[in-house]
Amino acid sequence: GTTETFARYPGWNYNPSSKMRETYAKVLKEVDDVELECHAGHGGLECAVFTQIEGGMDIITCGPKAGACHTPDEWLDLESWDRTWKILTGILAQCDVKE
Numbered sequence: 001g002t003t004e005t006f007a008r009y010p011g012w013n014y015n016p017s018s019k020m021r022e023t024y025a026k027v028l029k030e031v032d033d034v035e036l037e038c039h040a041g042h043g044g045l046e047c048a049v050f051t052q053i054e055g056g057m058d059i060i061t062c063g064p065k066a067g068a069c070h071t072p073d074e075w076l077d078l079e080s081w082d083r084t085w086k087i088l089t090g091i092l093a094q095c096d097v098k099e
Helices: 019-032 045-055 077-094
Strands: none
Touching: 019 077
């Protein structure tokens, strides 16, 4: 057989001194009263592409509970979506954004 590669995502290494992850952990504790758990994934994410474009960019990824992704049975937990929204807006409120 033959294979064809049409897209590749670069590696995205863990940053042990991520300020964004620290902020996320703080807001997660405030909103949901849980400690952050970090998990590595095997799939490609756009985050790795962004880190190549802008070296040193502090990036995290998070999201609501979901399953059966990219299938007809795909689902999304709406309560976890609401919590994710609250966490995201909490993170943005703590970021030092300059125009």
